Amino acid sequence: MDTQTRELCDKIYYLAKKKLSFLEICKRLELKDYEVIGIITLMHQEGYNIEFVNGEVVVLKTPRKAQDVYQLPNNLEHLKLLLISDTHLASKYDRLDILKYLYAKADDLGVQHILHSGDFTDGRSNRAEQVYELREPSYEGQVDYCVEKYPHSDAKTYVIQGNHDNWWYKSTGSEIVKAIAKQREDIVYLGPDVADIKIGSLKIRLFHGSGGGAYAKSYKLQKYLDTIPLAERPDILQTGHIHQSFYMKQDKTHCFQTSCLEDLTPYCRGMGLANDKSCW
């Protein structure tokens, strides 16, 4: 998208958020109705949370889920998975070197499915000093950084958005991981916060989570599992957000709290938050 179109999209988004009617938006921007509808369609494809519904421009409060359950292809007898999370790309503390090592290792082992439980990017916080922790402070900069630098692999990476990715959604209405995945055939975006996957008969749930540090590293995972009715529980529950690794099995569910792949940031050091770098 060129700069001029991006500016137009931002203007439409701003006016729609101010709850101006469709006709008022056309008038303000001196555009024909079909031109505005065309731009809204483009915005929706680019990941803005905006739609043209019943003759009006609607800003969606949460991103729309494309599917409830994603059925992934699998023709393997023995399924190998790589579980990663919280890569916080475009942060000065990201560890692309570890990520590249893991992807090379996954290729060597014939892994075809890599699951990522969110915070793909470091996003842009409303905490002013976060900008000093970023390699790329802009939306476009973070998209380009990820598209260019994310390791290429024979495997496909299936990813949800985490709270850091969702900051872009809150400030600009854009789903940044959707925009990245659009430019990378090996990355599949499964929506924000939570997604259910089926690989053959294996049921997997990816969940990111939100809020501050946990009372104990297992606490949020245990509480979250309790919210899923027994009959609906997955075989594997993969969670992110806590930046600490933890495994437990309860009933039939193997729970993998997946830590991060970034170094401890000054912010987290100041807050006294733990930060393990690892994968499953």
Ligand SMILES: [Fe+2]
């Ligand atoms: Fe994170």
